[in-house]
Amino acid sequence: MPSPSYQKRRGQLETYFDRTAVDAWKKLTSDTPLGRIRATVRAGREQMRNTLLEWLPQDLTGKWVLDAGCGTGMLSVEAARRGAHVIAIDLSQNLVDMARERAESEDLGTGEITFHVGDYLDPKLGEFDYVVAMDSLIHYQSQDIVQALSVLAARTHAGLLFTFAPRTPALAIMHTVGKVFPKSDRSPAIEPVAEKTLLRLIAAEPALDGWKPVQTHRISKGFYTSQALELSTGRNNVT
Numbered sequence: 001m002p003s004p005s006y007q008k009r010r011g012q013l014e015t016y017f018d019r020t021a022v023d024a025w026k027k028l029t030s031d032t033p034l035g036r037i038r039a040t041v042r043a044g045r046e047q048m049r050n051t052l053l054e055w056l057p058q059d060l061t062g063k064w065v066l067d068a069g070c071g072t073g074m075l076s077v078e079a080a081r082r083g084a085h086v087i088a089i090d091l092s093q094n095l096v097d098m099a100r101e102r103a104e105s106e107d108l109g110t111g112e113i114t115f116h117v118g119d120y121l122d123p124k125l126g127e128f129d130y131v132v133a134m135d136s137l138i139h140y141q142s143q144d145i146v147q148a149l150s151v152l153a154a155r156t157h158a159g160l161l162f163t164f165a166p167r168t169p170a171l172a173i174m175h176t177v178g179k180v181f182p183k184s185d186r187s188p189a190i191e192p193v194a195e196k197t198l199l200r201l202i203a204a205e206p207a208l209d210g211w212k213p214v215q216t217h218r219i220s221k222g223f224y225t226s227q228a229l230e231l232s233t234g235r236n237n238v239t
Contacts, residue, residue, distance in 0.1 A: 002121065006144040010119065013139060014091040040222020045135070047219050049075050051228050052132055052161050055215065060084035061110065063129040068120035068152070068162075069136025073099025073113070079132075080111030087125055089116040121148060127155040133162040135226055138190045142198050149231070150207035160211065160231040166218055167192035168225065195227065202231070 002010070053075065057063070061083030067076045070088035072095055080086050080103070090096050096117050103113050116125065120133070131152050137145045145164060152160060195216075202208055211231045218227040 002119075003144055003147060005141060006147065009139055009144070010091065036222075038223075041224045044219055044221030044224025044226065047221060048163060048224075048226055048228060049078075049134060051217050051219065052134055052163075053078050055159075055161055055228075055230050056082070056130060056132070058082060060130075063158075064127065066120060066125065066128045066131040066152075066156075068131055068133040070099050070115075071095050071134075073102045073115075075132060075134060076113050077103055077106050077108065080108040080113050081106075083110045086111065086113040087116065087128070088113050089118060089120045089122075089125065091117070091119065093117045121151045123151075123155065127157065129156070129158045131156050131160050131162075133160075135163050137162055138165040138226060141191050142193045142201055145193065145198065146201045146205050146208070149202065149211075150205055153208055153211055153231070158232065161228065162231075163226045163228050164195075164198060165190040165192045166225065166227040167194045168220075198229075 056065070056079065059082060060079060063084050065079045065084045065086045067073075067079065067086055067088040070076050070090045073088055076086045076088040076099060088096070088099055090099070096115050099113075100115050103115075120131075120136070133148075133152075137148060140148065145162075149160060149162070199213060202211070202213070208231070210233050212233070214230050214232045216227060216229045219225070
């Protein structure tokens with residue numbers, strides 16, 4: 001059962017992405033010209049998406065992938081092109097509609113995407129080979145991130161790829177700069193997490209026993225700062 005803090009933040013995210021800033025995110029994930037700050041966010045997100053895709057196998061034929069917090073579906077489309085059966089889910093009906101529209105205009109080859117609106121922790125979604133959660137956990141406290149990973153790990157066989165907001169002085173400055181955004185476009189605050197703390201909590205969580213960090217990569221691009229981490233079983237720890 002998700003914690004009260006997780007459920008509260010999930011509600012805030014649903015309101016933001018589904019009602020408050022739909023147009024802003026549609027522009028952010030398109031080719032529409034942007035201002036300087038948002039352009040760096042777009043570029044940073046593209047680099048992060050490419051990083052996570054590089055970590056996934058090039059051949060995903062027959063594999064099941066959960067795109068947890070799929071947004072407008074850009075990662076889902078690329079995974080499907082590699083032959084994956086993708087379950088793409090987001091809290092926002094509007095974002096899922098955009099993702100479905102994007103997928104319908106793409107050649108997915110032998111892959112396929114099934115779209116859902118809701119919580120990616122829902123056990124009814126089934127089991128997966130890989131779970132990818134790009135910037136969908138960055139709004140949660142470290143304990144809630146680990147709890148979410150525990151739920152996902154119970155039905156994931158190969159790898160958990162996710163991002164978190166690293167606790168850095170630069171990120172604190174970016175939060176202050178973010179106040180220049182129009183109030184209607186501001187997202188719920190992200191939760192900076194100390195990498196060592198997150199790794200310690202993961203190592204101490206019984207439900208994640210056997211899951212080890214294998215690689216990590218931080219991207220800082222203007223206003224965008226996020227860190228990717230892959231958890232897997234049977235591989236060496238990250239150094």
